[in-house]
Every structure is written in C-alpha cells, then in structure tokens.
Amino acid sequence: MVQGVPDVLQELSLAELKERLRPFRGEIKGILTRGQMVAGIGNAYADEILFDAEIYPFKKKKALSDADLDRLRASMPEVIRKATEVVRERTGDRIHQKIRDFLRVHRRGGEPCPVCGTRITEVTANRRITSYCRTCQPGMLIGN
16 A cells, blocks of 8 residues: 555545545546555546446536445445455466456457446547447536
8 A cells, every 4th residue: 555545455445435536637537546645546446337337427526426436435445345256266376377367348449338338438648548338428528
C-alpha cells in the first residue's frame, strides 16, 4: 500500500470516496489507474470496475453524480475480490501467470457485451487500451 492511500479492497463510504477524489481532475479511468486515489487498480481492472459500475471511462470526475460514485465505491472492491478468487483458483502456485480471459470487457473489442450484446468498443491512447460498452456505459468523448 502506498503511504496514506487506501487499498482497493478497503471499503470506502461515499463521503470518503468524494474526499479521496477531491484533488483530482480529468477522466475517471485515468484517476483510478494513477494509484494515488486508491492503490491496486491497473488498466485492465479499471475497465472492469467501470463496466460493473456502468460508468463511461472518459467521463470527467466533475460530471460524476452521487449515484455514479456510489456504484463506483461498491464496484472497486467487489470486482477485485471476484478477480482474486478466479486467479487464485486457476493459477495455484504459478503466481506470476497473468490470467485475463475471464474479464468481461477488457481486451474484448468487437465481441458482444456480456450484458446487452452490443459490440465492445476498444480505444487505444498513449499505449493504453480502454475497453467499454457504449450501451451499458453511455457517454461521449466531448463534453461529458
């Protein structure tokens, strides 16, 4: 854990999440992956958390409603707990093996969304892939 930064598995209240987000600007996915708001969320799991929370990854922090934040707050530890269970079960002692085939949206561009069937969109910017469902995570690149 980074000094003073809660781990992703730590349950945060809505007020705590708002306070953690307060110093940050920009898009929510970028904020999640910096490791300064909450530790332990990489690129792939940011996609999964935002999909679970039904939040557009390019949505600006200032545009997030309390309902968005409450879903985000609940999704962060839940998605990581579920992923940890799958990875532990499937890797055993091979702890350095990356298993990602169970992820619902990350790196699944062009495949049907597991919830609605819309094709998963994949955007690459600065060598980082962002995968999301335009139906389950509505938003626009400009003005959100």
